[in-house]
Amino acid sequence: MKKLIIILCLMIAFGSSAQNEEADKKAIQKVLKEQRLAWSKNNIEEFMEGYWKSDSLKFYGANGVTTGWNATLERYKKAYPTEDHTGTLSFRINDISKISVDAYFVLGEYHLKREVGNADGIFMLVFKKIDGDWKIIADTSS
Template identity: 45%
Template sequence: MRNLLFFFLAFFLTKHALAQDKDEQTIRKILSDQTVAWNKGNIEDFMKGYWNNDSLMFIGKSGVTYGYQNTLMNYKKNYNSADAMGTLSFDLIKVQRLSPEYYFVVGKWHLVRKIGDVGGHYNLLFRKVKGAWVIVADHSS
């Protein structure tokens, strides 16, 4: 009986760890795909990592922006040329599962640009919506 209990506990923990690893890998891939899209100058593809919903929240130096479309328009306004976009890199500091439905990500971003480099930190809240991980809140400074 004891061995059977141990087997089920080990099976459950292994299955949970593999699911967490798969989810974390998916989130890391989303961030990698965003970097590739940005560095190709494709803001629309970069935005595929975000929740396409009016409840998306983006917090930046200008305050809070709600909505996917508003966030997209702000990116297009503020990064309207290859020189303004530059080359993006992300350094992940923390990727932490909060629950089966949420992940919290902290990192650094950096743009190398002809017009002057910029960078800062960010934290992202990922949520699993309809089976897909998306950024539902982004605080970048």
């Protein structure tokens, strides 16, 4: 009887963990969808709502590391000054993997369809749950 109770408890624990992980992944995908829509409306400020509003945010791209939310916003505004530069964004999410209870990494590809020429690349994002919301705390894009 003890073994049966232990097995049932383990099954409940693992089932609950899997449900939580699926909910986390859906919440992260929602953030990415909101970013995609904001970007495609040429609204970089709204796009940035998916990022951690902190001086500790890290963005790593072709020009090196940018530190901080404000610096990352300015970097995006400089690199994508007009609607012709932002264009229409689409993602292909290849993997979302749990790092810890409150963190995941996301591997994907992006495509920008735009007037100044299309652009494609890859990215790795680190999401962390902060004050109940999933936020990007690190972004490597190329």
